[in-house]
Amino acid sequence: MLEKYKTVYEGGEGEIVEKKSRFIATVRPVKTEEEALAFIEEMKKKYWDARHNCYVYSVGKNREYTRCSDDGEPSGTAGRPMLDVILGEDIYNVAAVVTRYFGGILLGTGGLVRAYSRSLQEGLAASTVIEKTYGISMEVVTDYTGIGKIQYIAGEQKLPILDSEYTDRVVLHLLVPADQIAFVEKAITEGTNGRAKMKKEKDLYYSVIDGEVKVFTD
Incomplete structure (x- = not known):
């Protein structure tokens, strides 16, 4: 039993533009892995025309259900950096999708890591994060x-x-x-x-x- 933990009370949306690529981060509180997966599918349908819909979620007091995906981006450049943000902020029971509309200019691995990390940070800043x-x-x-x-x-x-x-x-x-x-x-x-x-x-x-x-x- 955690004495205290941080979580998202109300989700939010943040956006950045990096070398003409548009990154949209959508954050939502979830209580189960099923809720997380349903949210990811919802975002994929909403942004069906985007190049990538990368995601992360961490559910459970012991992070029993924690997953991330690069969704076609070079391995380790999207999902893992997003997970590092969640773990770094020590937030539980949260799911996030970062949608990328490709702007025609390659960002390189370092640029992608920074872009996905920063966009998720913007999404969290637009959300209401509380401590229970x-x-x-x-x-x-x-x-x-x-x-x-x-x-x-x-x-x-x-x-x-x-x-x-x-x-x-x-x-x-x-x-x-x-x-x-x-x-x-x-x-x-x-x-x-x-x-x-x-x-x-x-x-x-x-x-x-x-x-x-x-x-x-x-």
């Missing part, structure tokens, strides 16, 4: 005398409050990074003199996007 953190939803039940201390601890540790219920008692659902669970449990126990009851609810991943907490079930 492995966390645990924790239910905290307390009386009203303990709520202030718990809210203080949540604010100090920057723990999002997913939900709250106020009746004859207070129930808070905190989002706690997995590596902070022991610390938070100890802080709440000490802060409320043992009056608060805590229960782990479920494992999840989360990210803060534009100031808002997004929860993911992957």
Whole structure:
């Protein structure tokens, strides 16, 4: 289980022109190899008249499904450089296709490597790349005398409050990074003199996007 990992939240498209050749990079988030392959076929149909549709994808927390293709370019000049960009940026669950419309001027192996790498970097720059953190939803039940201390601890540790219920008692659902669970449990126990009851609810991943907490079930 990865404590944190980077992935694409929203795909994007970037483009460069190198010696009259046009390179269009399309990036998309994918959860399975089947999604990646379907996306590649979609791009090949969209850019059916292009000389090359080179691709890369890396799927799985351990990169179980990672493939790349030069699609007719000289071996090692397109797919592998694109994969190096993905690995260098440490991005997971992503697929990308770089489409080339040949401009009539040969770029040479070095020129191709630079062009495919730079176009994919442009595609990633146009995408929304986020970092997901492995966390645990924790239910905290307390009386009203303990709520202030718990809210203080949540604010100090920057723990999002997913939900709250106020009746004859207070129930808070905190989002706690997995590596902070022991610390938070100890802080709440000490802060409320043992009056608060805590229960782990479920494992999840989360990210803060534009100031808002997004929860993911992957």
